[in-house]
Amino acid sequence: MLNRQGRPSQAGESGMNSAKTFTGNRALEQVEPLLFEIGRLETTGVDLDEPQAFTPRLGGLERQDGIGLPGLSEPETMRHFVRLSQKNYAIDTGIFPLGSCTMKHNPRLNEAMARLPGFADIHPLQPQSTVQGALDLIAQLKEWLKELTGMPDVDMTPKAGAHGELSGMMAIKAAIIAKGEAATRTVVLVPESAHGTNPATAALIGFTVKPVPARENGLVHIDDVKALLGPDIAAIMLTNPNTCGLFEKDIVAIADAVHEAGAFFYCDGANFNAIVGKVRPGDLGVDAMHINLHKTFSTPHGGGGPGAGPVVLSARLAAFAPLPLLEKNGNGFALCESEKTAEARGAHPYGRITAFQGQMGMFVRAFSYMLSHGADGMRQASEDAVLNANYIRAGLRDLMSQPFGDKPCMHEALFDDQWLKETGVTTLDFAKAMIDEGFHPMTMYFPLVVHGAMLIEPTESESKASLDLFVAALRDLAMAAKAGDTERFTQAPRLAPRRRLDETLAARKPVLKWVPPVPLSEAAE
Amino acid sequence: MRYLPHSDTERADMLAAIGVGAIDDLFTGVPADKMLKGPVNLPRRKSELEVARILGSLAAKNVPASTVPFFVGAGAYKHHVPATVDHLIQRSEFLTSYTPYQPEIAQGTLQYLFEFQTQVATLTGMDVANASMYDGSTACGEAVLMAHRVTKRNKAILSGGLHPHYAEVVETLSYMANDRVMRLPADVKAAEDIIALIDNETSCVVVQTPDVFGNLRNLRAIADACHAKGALLIAVFTEAVSLGLVTPPGAMGADIVVGEGQSIGNALNFGGPYVGLFATKSQYVRQMPGRLCGETVDAEGRRGFVLTLSTREQHIRRDKATSNICTNSGLCSLAFTAHMTLLGSEGLARLARINHAHAVKLADMLANVKGVEVLNQSFFNEFTLKLGKPAASVVEALAAKKILAGVPVSRLLPGAGLDDLLILASTEVNTDEDRAILVAALKEVL
Numbered sequence A: 001m002l003n004r005q006g007r008p009s010q011a012g013e014s015g016m017n018s019a020k021t022f023t024g025n026r027a028l029e030q031v032e033p034l035l036f037e038i039g040r041l042e043t044t045g046v047d048l049d050e051p052q053a054f055t056p057r058l059g060g061l062e063r064q065d066g067i068g069l070p071g072l073s074e075p076e077t078m079r080h081f082v083r084l085s086q087k088n089y090a091i092d093t094g095i096f097p098l099g100s101c102t103m104k105h106n107p108r109l110n111e112a113m114a115r116l117p118g119f120a121d122i123h124p125l126q127p128q129s130t131v132q133g134a135l136d137l138i139a140q141l142k143e144w145l146k147e148l149t150g151m152p153d154v155d156m157t158p159k160a161g162a163h164g165e166l167s168g169m170m171a172i173k174a175a176i177i178a179k180g181e182a183a184t185r186t187v188v189l190v191p192e193s194a195h196g197t198n199p200a201t202a203a204l205i206g207f208t209v210k211p212v213p214a215r216e217n218g219l220v221h222i223d224d225v226k227a228l229l230g231p232d233i234a235a236i237m238l239t240n241p242n243t244c245g246l247f248e249k250d251i252v253a254i255a256d257a258v259h260e261a262g263a264f265f266y267c268d269g270a271n272f273n274a275i276v277g278k279v280r281p282g283d284l285g286v287d288a289m290h291i292n293l294h295k296t297f298s299t300p301h302g303g304g305g306p307g308a309g310p311v312v313l314s315a316r317l318a319a320f321a322p323l324p325l326l327e328k329n330g331n332g333f334a335l336c337e338s339e340k341t342a343e344a345r346g347a348h349p350y351g352r353i354t355a356f357q358g359q360m361g362m363f364v365r366a367f368s369y370m371l372s373h374g375a376d377g378m379r380q381a382s383e384d385a386v387l388n389a390n391y392i393r394a395g396l397r398d399l400m401s402q403p404f405g406d407k408p409c410m411h412e413a414l415f416d417d418q419w420l421k422e423t424g425v426t427t428l429d430f431a432k433a434m435i436d437e438g439f440h441p442m443t444m445y446f447p448l449v450v451h452g453a454m455l456i457e458p459t460e461s462e463s464k465a466s467l468d469l470f471v472a473a474l475r476d477l478a479m480a481a482k483a484g485d486t487e488r489f490t491q492a493p494r495l496a497p498r499r500r501l502d503e504t505l506a507a508r509k510p511v512l513k514w515v516p517p518v519p520l521s522e523a524a525e
Numbered sequence B: 001m002r003y004l005p006h007s008d009t010e011r012a013d014m015l016a017a018i019g020v021g022a023i024d025d026l027f028t029g030v031p032a033d034k035m036l037k038g039p040v041n042l043p044r045r046k047s048e049l050e051v052a053r054i055l056g057s058l059a060a061k062n063v064p065a066s067t068v069p070f071f072v073g074a075g076a077y078k079h080h081v082p083a084t085v086d087h088l089i090q091r092s093e094f095l096t097s098y099t100p101y102q103p104e105i106a107q108g109t110l111q112y113l114f115e116f117q118t119q120v121a122t123l124t125g126m127d128v129a130n131a132s133m134y135d136g137s138t139a140c141g142e143a144v145l146m147a148h149r150v151t152k153r154n155k156a157i158l159s160g161g162l163h164p165h166y167a168e169v170v171e172t173l174s175y176m177a178n179d180r181v182m183r184l185p186a187d188v189k190a191a192e193d194i195i196a197l198i199d200n201e202t203s204c205v206v207v208q209t210p211d212v213f214g215n216l217r218n219l220r221a222i223a224d225a226c227h228a229k230g231a232l233l234i235a236v237f238t239e240a241v242s243l244g245l246v247t248p249p250g251a252m253g254a255d256i257v258v259g260e261g262q263s264i265g266n267a268l269n270f271g272g273p274y275v276g277l278f279a280t281k282s283q284y285v286r287q288m289p290g291r292l293c294g295e296t297v298d299a300e301g302r303r304g305f306v307l308t309l310s311t312r313e314q315h316i317r318r319d320k321a322t323s324n325i326c327t328n329s330g331l332c333s334l335a336f337t338a339h340m341t342l343l344g345s346e347g348l349a350r351l352a353r354i355n356h357a358h359a360v361k362l363a364d365m366l367a368n369v370k371g372v373e374v375l376n377q378s379f380f381n382e383f384t385l386k387l388g389k390p391a392a393s394v395v396e397a398l399a400a401k402k403i404l405a406g407v408p409v410s411r412l413l414p415g416a417g418l419d420d421l422l423i424l425a426s427t428e429v430n431t432d433e434d435r436a437i438l439v440a441a442l443k444e445v446l
């Protein structure tokens, strides 16, 4: 296919083992150039009337150049993005078993609720008397989160899990500063199995990160923590259930030891979805824990966000929550937006981490999910998530190796690549072969402590039939790998919109934006 | 429960296949004394109809922008978003996919991210842009951290025209990271002499244009002064539509440009989700925070896209990463890209002219009201009024008349002695009637 510059937009478009076509298209699979290659500088897909003549007030700062971004009419825009969408895998098209990422069903009721003008079309700074319903919703969501976690307070502002980690760790740092220990408590303990955001967060605010080793059984051992605790330790960041899909059984003892040493316990709550309604972090000694509303409470991942990461806080940390604070007074709900007013209420906010009051759009969706499930449904969802993960584990355990032995997991089943030894097939190859079978691969090579890790999280949304097919397909693949059919793996994927992509080339010679082949000023003529 | 596929029989069959008798046999890792005995103390499940009623009644207690004359800005703006945009972001394949970790089956997401990066870099006049940050304020915080890495210094100077909440985000991060910040006092008339403060220890100067009071600022001289002292200029904007009409920061010498992209494609949403834009010069790309999408080829030589330069990121570099960000604002960047595609250069420029024309018209009308002074020499679609009366009470009085009139400066800067200042924005959504109603009502309450 030629674009307007007369060069092929993609070489060899028609792909392997298929009939060549004139267009490069293959029936439902359409070639789609970049919008800049099909757009025109003079085209627009919106009807706007030029304003009547007026004297600009721009202080001599008018743009001198053309903007240089081609546009498309509405039908072209629709077709461009719909065609792009068709090159994506999604939960709505199949199982998306990314461990740690919790790709559960995204109810459309929640989308509809978030789009009610009373939520979507209100401004963060309009008078508070005109947003009482929105503040009420946030207040109710806070109560639900407090009840589900058994924690006394929650900071609603963070915009994703990692942002929640940052907020929680800032609250911890503020508490340490308030105790006058900032100069000494400079180290944060992070298990080697932790998600990368944990050490990155601690380092971002000036802490030194010290790793806690993982034991043979995939758990953090109380003795290893005790050996590291001392007056220099500010906090431990522990994921529970952990990234190996296991519940940290020493967690209460660890929390006690951490507190005894004068440090704080930050819990990464990315895996809270395994235990909602079954056990409460507040009963385990947690001081701060973020909750990814885009995991546990089903707000859509949207191809990489947006998310929301409220942080529940213990009584020791609640006073340090950032601005703005939500309060209820005689006139209804109010946002406390200044440090001075907060101090007058006895709070000591550590500051502010975002311009406004958090991800309202996600709050509505998450609350809609919670109301829909109720206490009974959320408990059932956790149980089904754990049931499904173990069902997969049981279905594959005779063929694939489990790094920590054959024992129950929580919401995700972890395998390593021991069983692939000598087959010439790697975890990556296996994942790519899953793509040809119509599945999104599991999380690969995470956690880092497990060689060639394959972390499978089906979530509660998968039916038994879906799980049965998934297990059967993985069994077939596993047997093929062991039988020496390496081509099926090393050549995979063969049937996806693209074969394997050259990531080394991408990093060595970064091309991060489209550059017009001919200067746009000439092309426009 | 409508979202859970299993029947109880299936659950029992599955437990049997696993080889345990009861579901709690799978929770044996949890200390037995900590297990909850029954459901938590919250209501039981509800039907769609019941949930819609509850949430509908909460929504009905708010006053949506589209139902009243609406002039609120100061960091988020009411614009018309074409219906196509919301349809596209609800496509299952976009809405319910994850970060594109498996590029072979995520080319849809990756290609629009590449298009998004191109649009952001082009609009801001910079070489490269990343695949989005949470919002403008966190992008601003990250920009300061990046400047510290690039310059190996740790002192930031913040203009008094920077949105106070953005300044607070930078101050908080800096305080926590043991970096230094010099924040200038509120600069209502863009009169500060920030150049005089730049020294050899300065890592970056952060200037917003249009600033929070609406003034447009020429960054050229500040950029030159920064560069003479080895510092970086970080330019900030909160109104992305302004880039359709005013000189982009890149053309005035900015080293890093960050801003709020909400105005293009995204609803007000009471403050989030929004989309942070982040752009810089090529030489600093390896110090950038956030995800980057790059072009490459597949095994058959076909063009394709992947996430790249990830050795900057937390999942590879852990405590040495350039940022801790992971999930960003993917779908909001799709909304931005789809809306920007519909606009094109032509549409964006015209939209920007309409915004400016509306604001000029409103400013002229208000300047004729007794007791009102328009403080700005220059502005795009937002400006500041001096009312001779506390603006907060004026705003409340107007809200009671179903007019949402703007943001009192005292809400952003309590105790700064600027209580009689009001920031007003006027976009394409305002009609002549809206403006007339506002002016008439203002005359009454002043």
Ligand SMILES: Cc1ncc(COP(=O)(O)O)c(C=O)c1O
Residues within 6 Å of the ligand: A100, A101, A160, A161, A162, A163, A195, A197, A198, A239, A243, A268, A270, A271, A292, A307, A309, B325, B326, B327
């Ligand atoms: C264990 C764990 N911690 C933290 C995070 C970070 O969360 P987010 O991507 O929402 O910032 C993730 C998810 O990516 C995770 O899996």
